[in-house]
Amino acid sequence: MSTVSWITLRGLFGRRRFLLLLPLPLLLVLLAVLSRSLGVDADDWGPPVLVGLGLAVVLPVVALIVGTGVLGAEIDDGTVVHILTKPLPRWQIVLPKLAVAAGVSAVTVAVPLFVAGRLADSVRLGLSLAAASAVGALAYSALFLALSLLTRRPVLLGLVYVLIWEGLLSSFVSGTRVLSIQQYVIALADRLAPTELLHGDVSVPVAAVMTALISVGFTVLAVDRLRSFSVAGETS
Amino acid sequence: MPEPTGVIHDIGYQRYTGPRLGRRAVFGALYLHGLRTAFGLGRSAKAKIFPWLVLGIVTLVAAAATAVRSQIGEVVMTYAQFADNMSWLVIFFVAVVAPELVSRDLRSGVLPLYFSRPLPRSDYPLAKLLALATALWLLLGGPQLLMFLGAAFTGGEGMGGVWDELLDLLPGLLYAGLWAVVFASVGLLVASLTGKRAFAAGGIVAVFLMTTPIVGVLSIMPSRAVNELAFLASPSTLVGGVGGWALGDLLGPQAPVPIGGFGPVYAVAAVLLVAGCVALLLLRYRKVAAR
Numbered sequence A: 001m002s003t004v005s006w007i008t009l010r011g012l013f014g015r016r017r018f019l020l021l022l023p024l025p026l027l028l029v030l031l032a033v034l035s036r037s038l039g040v041d042a043d044d045w046g047p048p049v050l051v052g053l054g055l056a057v058v059l060p061v062v063a064l065i066v067g068t069g070v071l072g073a074e075i076d077d078g079t080v081v082h083i084l085t086k087p088l089p090r091w092q093i094v095l096p097k098l099a100v101a102a103g104v105s106a107v108t109v110a111v112p113l114f115v116a117g118r119l120a121d122s123v124r125l126g127l128s129l130a131a132a133s134a135v136g137a138l139a140y141s142a143l144f145l146a147l148s149l150l151t152r153r154p155v156l157l158g159l160v161y162v163l164i165w166e167g168l169l170s171s172f173v174s175g176t177r178v179l180s181i182q183q184y185v186i187a188l189a190d191r192l193a194p195t196e197l198l199h200g201d202v203s204v205p206v207a208a209v210m211t212a213l214i215s216v217g218f219t220v221l222a223v224d225r226l227r228s229f230s231v232a233g234e235t236s
Numbered sequence B: 001m002p003e004p005t006g007v008i009h010d011i012g013y014q015r016y017t018g019p020r021l022g023r024r025a026v027f028g029a030l031y032l033h034g035l036r037t038a039f040g041l042g043r044s045a046k047a048k049i050f051p052w053l054v055l056g057i058v059t060l061v062a063a064a065a066t067a068v069r070s071q072i073g074e075v076v077m078t079y080a081q082f083a084d085n086m087s088w089l090v091i092f093f094v095a096v097v098a099p100e101l102v103s104r105d106l107r108s109g110v111l112p113l114y115f116s117r118p119l120p121r122s123d124y125p126l127a128k129l130l131a132l133a134t135a136l137w138l139l140l141g142g143p144q145l146l147m148f149l150g151a152a153f154t155g156g157e158g159m160g161g162v163w164d165e166l167l168d169l170l171p172g173l174l175y176a177g178l179w180a181v182v183f184a185s186v187g188l189l190v191a192s193l194t195g196k197r198a199f200a201a202g203g204i205v206a207v208f209l210m211t212t213p214i215v216g217v218l219s220i221m222p223s224r225a226v227n228e229l230a231f232l233a234s235p236s237t238l239v240g241g242v243g244g245w246a247l248g249d250l251l252g253p254q255a256p257v258p259i260g261g262f263g264p265v266y267a268v269a270a271v272l273l274v275a276g277c278v279a280l281l282l283l284r285y286r287k288v289a290a291r
Helices: A004-014 A016-021 A023-037 A042-077 A080-084 A091-120 A123-151 A154-172 A174-179 A181-192 A204-227 B022-038 B045-072 B079-085 B087-108 B109-117 B124-155 B158-192 B196-217 B224-233 B234-245 B265-284
Strands: none
Touching: A004 B265, A016 A023, A016 A042, A016 B196, A023 A042, A023 A091, A023 B196, A042 A080, A042 A091, A042 A123, A042 A154, A042 B196, A091 A181, A091 A204, A091 B234, A123 A154, A123 A204, A123 B265, A154 A174, A154 A181, A154 B087, A174 A204, A174 B045, A174 B087, A181 A204, A181 B045, B022 B087, B022 B124, B045 B079, B045 B087, B045 B196, B045 B234, B079 B087, B079 B124, B079 B158, B079 B234, B087 B124, B087 B158, B087 B196, B109 B265, B124 B158, B124 B265, B158 B196, B158 B234, B158 B265, B196 B224, B196 B234, B224 B234, B224 B265, B234 B265
């Protein structure tokens, strides 16, 4: 484990702030357990919990907070200078940070989704949801990490993507679903464990290719942006 | 002992003898400044991007609805439905503005400066809250006014048509006010907990978004009472429930959420939610760290 990833992990978990990450996954498990124990039909509670809460809210919000936090917090503090002045290639800064962000969000999201999927249908659905959400966490983290280098307000821009693009527009304009990580995750999970609970609008090859493209493309972009990064103060 | 030879020169320092503006002036200034901050007025172009993006989208939607109505004659959405449909944008707007209002002051440690003025502890959060609620109301009410103007002057039914339309608009504006108060109090409370704008924005969105699926799950539980009380769980459906009960048919043909006979419960819950958030907000500002 490199020093950069160690610093990043400590930056994420060193404060009480990481407790913010707990309520969302807990709520997901709680709702699944509650619905299951009250004997509600899984076809009824599956879509709102698994997709409505799990894939549409918990995954992007956790990935947004963590993904913009790994580098964005240091940029805000100005402490990113200490890393930038070390004789490290930029990719050795971006990749460990991306790995930490994707790993933390994947664990935070995949575990409750596995439990919820297991309760909804089967171990297979749980595993496929966990795997698909881990892949999604990587794509989201790459996107948000690149955003934190492209703009001074990464969280708000990320929220524009999550809320307006994925949330609002894709319910009115179905065309935007082709460019939505959330839809890729649903398609991948549906492919791994075909059930009645998930309905992917995107074909599986498109989802797989686009997820890989987003992950790699935004990572390359982040490395490139960090190469000519100028440290500035907070926006007024 | 020699006589002291030093002289004190009068270099013109003067005491302020003019009128001293009291608490109301401070409150008013804070409110006005908060309202301007909400829309990025008097600040750099970067600070205007996100508020005006949201404002632009809602105005565009209102203009589109008005255009469709005047061309086809079909009512796309009523004033209340407009507020309901814009809920995601309202959440985003709160996530943009609330951290600007309170988190920046926390982060730059200027609160002791505010509280060294003749400003009671409670006035600071209340002024900010009022500013946020006004901004939200303007965000929802402005486009409704646009829809009203479009509908009133293309209807071709003379003054009677305008009057009918006005009677539709006023409950819609009241309903928008309800949205504004509930969302402002919850959002500002979350934002006042952290000095980092990024975390505040994420927290606000998380709080608002995670409640919607709870409603979805509760409304399919095998109990009718639970189903009808389910909409208490999320601020947006709570507002819909209160609006449907209090304003009823005035809001439009169909009730936004089926709450059965629990209307008063919803009203009490909304009042309690706002009162609780304001109380916690006041508690939050009883003691603030200098840094």
